[in-house]
């Protein structure tokens with residue numbers, strides 16, 4: 001009896017001890033209470049197609065979709081669809097109190113996707129389908145969670161919003177780094193499958209606001225091109241599809257840049273006017289001074305081709321004050337404006353929201369960032 005009473009006391013004490021730390025991955029323990037908004041969860045695979053193989057017919061290109069319904073009911077007229085950035089999956093929308101929960105609190109029907117070829121999504125497995133790394137711990141520290149420690153770019157010194165130290169060994173960092181998983185290195189295959197399955201999703205759920213992060217911005221632009229009537233608004237958190245190039249590190253001029261996205265902001269064809277059949281018909285040149293604090297950008301020269309379908313959808317980009325994107329996001333805005341697309345660029349600092357890096361929507365002030373998105377939706381629906 002005495003032994004058993006002591007044993008019970010000890011286990012109660014250890015339960016209480018474990019419950020004290022619910023940060024990072026520790027939150028998986030049964031005694032840690034969920035921080036998410038109360039909701040119902042359904043999940044689906046949308047789109048995809050049969051491909052005949054030697055072993056039988058396989059389904060490829062299907063899109064993994066989670067449907068989250070606020071327990072208190074939906075009271076917003078149009079859904080939001082959350083699309084993750086490169087190297088991560090839909091899992092990042094649930095994290096501490098995740099970004100998705102803020103929209104559930106506002107009363108939206110929320111959809112979270114894993115892009116095709118990522119996580120629970122699928123894409124055709126050709127012989128040349130090669131996976132690449134999501135992100136190393138070092139890339140994550142320098143680029144996203146603790147850029148200030150290596151002075152990775154001038155604005156990095158203003159980074160204050162990451163929860164925890166942002167380096168390996170910190171429980172929040174370790175949990176975040178675990179969300180990086182391999183993804184396809186063939187963005188052409190991914191774009192084609194997202195175009196088809198993405199528009200199928202929207203045809204089933206109706207016109208929706210697409211909220212993407214980083215290179216996840218490729219797909220809302222393609223859906224705006226292919227099924228513009230179904231995209232209520234294209235909301236881009238730190239869009240990663242810089243026209244015709246990618247920036248690497250802190251260097252200026254041609255060093256540290258790689259050419260990318262031959263169709264301007266995408267790897268696959270979009271509708272231009274005057275019409276073109278090949279991306280080589282676009283001519284462009286570097287414009288603007290190039291400093292670490294503000295980069296030069298590619299803009300069209302000669303005949304300016306307009307993005308006539310994409311222009312049917314309202315476009316907004318949101319950028320953090322301490323993110324590398326604040327040094328080149330103007331390239332996205334200037335390119336789209338030149339191509340006839342009406343854009344808005346919300347620099348979060350102008351709204352009094354400061355200190356965010358590239359993953360601002362997961363940082364300490366993520367409710368404020370969700371609030372800016374909600375406000376934009378309210379004035380554009």
Ligand SMILES: *[C@@H]1O[C@H](CO)[C@@H](O)[C@H](O)[C@H]1NC(C)=O
Nearest residue numbers: 050051052053054055056057
């Ligand atoms: C795959 O489906 C096609 C079309 O239905 C069918 O003709 C073919 O026999 C199937 N392949 C195998 C291996 O069963």
Ligand SMILES: *[C@@H]1O[C@H](CO)[C@@H](O)[C@H](O)[C@H]1NC(C)=O
Nearest residue numbers: 072073075076104105106107
């Ligand atoms: C919608 O529902 C949410 C959550 O119940 C509530 O906080 C919000 O005030 C509601 N908004 C409107 C416009 O009814």
Ligand SMILES: *[C@@H]1O[C@H](CO)[C@@H](O)[C@H](O)[C@H]1NC(C)=O
Nearest residue numbers: 126128129130186187188189
């Ligand atoms: C990527 O996929 C496309 C479409 O299937 C294919 O034509 C192309 O060769 C692939 N590229 C690479 C580099 O594997």
Ligand SMILES: *[C@@H]1O[C@H](CO)[C@@H](O)[C@H](O)[C@H]1NC(C)=O
Nearest residue numbers: 150151152153154250292293
């Ligand atoms: C990045 O550039 C800034 C400004 O030129 C410089 O102060 C900083 O040391 C550079 N950081 C790295 C990691 O090279």
